[in-house]
Amino acid sequence: MYNQRVVIKVGTNVMTNKDNRIVKPVLDHLVWQIAELYERNIMSILVSSGSVIAGMEVMGESTLTDTATRRQVFSAIGQPRMMRHYYNIFQDYGMKCAQVLATKRDFNPGNHRDNMVNCYEGLLSEGVVPIANEDDAVSLTKSMFSDNDELASLVAELTKADKLIILTDTDGLYSGHPDAKGTEVIKNVSVDQDVEKYIQTIAKGEAEGKGGMGSKLNIAKQTASKNIPTYIANGKRKRVILDIMEGKSVGTKITL
Template sequence: MGESRDHSHVKRVVVKVGTNVMTNKDNRIVSPILRGLVDQIAELYERDIMTILVSSGSVIAGMEVMDSTIDDPTIRRQVFSAIGQPRMMRHYYSIFHEYGMRCAQVLATKRDFSPGKHRENMINCYEGLLSQGVIPIANEDDAVSLSMSMFSDNDELASLVAELLNADMLILLTDTDGLYTGHPDDEDSRLIRNVTTDQNVEQYIQETNKGEAEGRGGMESKLGVAKETAKKDIPTFIANGKRAGVIVDLVDGKEIGTRIID
């Protein structure tokens, strides 16, 4: 099964949850999925393990309450995101409150991670929240993020946050169990447990990739980001966000999902 997974040192975890994890086939936010994520974050919190959540979903949340006649796709995305961001935070705030926990929204563009004052301010903000036991919920600031200031997707944002905060682990949650040798629904396909940073697995990506509802990420993006993150000595995993207990199980060292090894 590969190398043993001793994660007893883990105290800080970055978890990215994609739109395809939190939505159903009708592109509606599924509240029980969000509740399941928060339940796991709360369990880790009780063990003094802090989670930084990188959450998609704002565009879908905006689409749920507004029809748009805007033709320009960029402006349409900005509008939906601006409307959906507070809706997503209301979901999270309400659920965390039930656990007696607090959460905070941290929006960013790619330029905020460039060396200088912006980066220092980002670190200070995150460290300040974590020191107070507040769960940061990160997302791209879609309302103002354009062209050069855009992340390729939230996988890239999650990787940058993990590096910024010297995280002990990065978990990229999608709607499959990881990278397969073929389509996940194919009986002959098998889950690839470990991928090295120099391993060429391009032939498997298109079969595994299901895409993301209204998202920009996919398996190719996740593997690219995961490899770059693993090279920075941050253990990185791709796993199924709809699997019960997936975050806690990975932190506990259970061999699920696909692990990227440097």
Template sequence: MLNTGEPIQRVVIKVGTNVMTNKDNRIVGTILKQLVDQIAILYERGIMSVLVSSGSVIAGKEVLSTGVDIEEETIRRQVYSAIGQPRMMRHYYNIFQDYGMRCAQVLATKRDFDPGKHRENMINCYEGLLSEGVIPIANEDDAVSLSMSTFTDNDELASLVAELIGADMLILLTDTNGLYNGHPDDEHTRLFKHVTVDQKVEHFIQESEKGEAEGRGGMESKLCVAKQAAKKNIPTIIANGKLENVIVDIVDGKEVGTRFTL
């Protein structure tokens, strides 16, 4: 078991699209429930979570199953996201309510994290929600984001939120077990359990067959974000979000996934 140091009070959890969807690219409600179940366990321990959730584009496509007749990719994504966001929040709201918990949506563009009034307002919002025991669910405001104020992906958003609220840990959940020194399916490939910020592992990144079909992130993005967060003294773990009890195990210091530290 890893030494987690000081007691953990705040955790940012990013859930990728491939974690919450099945092979038909549809949202799986039972997976969302498993995620909330773990957040509820942490809540009972006095640990507050911020959930950075993908899935809005997929949720929008499920409503518009025949697709939209828009050639411009950015506008098409905005339409899907605008439709899918409230649908995702309805999923989460109902599940959290089953646990007697409350959640709130916090949308942002990248410029909201720049120094100044926007950043101060973001801090006030998060601090207000967390102090009331409300679980913030963060996502990019795709409907209004411009190219210059768009996050690279939700991994970047999660790291910025972690820094903003002074998180004790950042967890990036994907559909692989972490960072490998080769292709995960190769017989002799091994998982990196611990990586330091100055450790050169970028050349080990391999493209999986599945890839990030609907998301914008990938292992390259996660590795970059994990190192950046670790440099700010926020331990970051890349792990498989479909593993049973993965979030609680990580917070408990078990050797799950790949852990990034200074």
């Protein structure tokens, strides 16, 4: 029986290169870390972006002009492709994974929420790694998550996770512009600490990804307020998940 559980959210910018292509070695390293945690009796729940980009890789240019419809189509095509990637990599480590799709309304009290709890608990008890995704094909307007950070937060609360790790392509929350001299990563933030002034908006051409640092910090504070320590860290850093779980000072840690 595992003694801890952690929700790991990996963003689009972590797993793609400058040409917006999925970088398989990044996924390999991610799964290797999850397998290492499993050996330490720590179960992971993965919230993975990438389905839209994976769909774009298959479809190429689209004639669809409506942004919402285009995302639905790309995601519907890309989700099985992403799951095939994960299935094969987890299999290499002798592990199993499963996809759990949800819309925001599924987290409201009631049968849908209860069914999700049963599903997650059943998978975790069998040593299967759940991979949570938004059900983009039917998620519109009020049933949509603002981004996968919000989905990860709700999953962490739902599953009573011990930690939430949000992996992005920066080292955490900076004290100024990342390129400015003297700027440092803010290592620790409390939920009532005013650090929003440090948020920097930097145009990065994030393709079909959603959720900047302001959104991540807001979600992290919401999650930490429920007594779930939350980390914002660089997913391209080697062993980043293991380092966090080992208590090393990595990224920005948000707590009560």
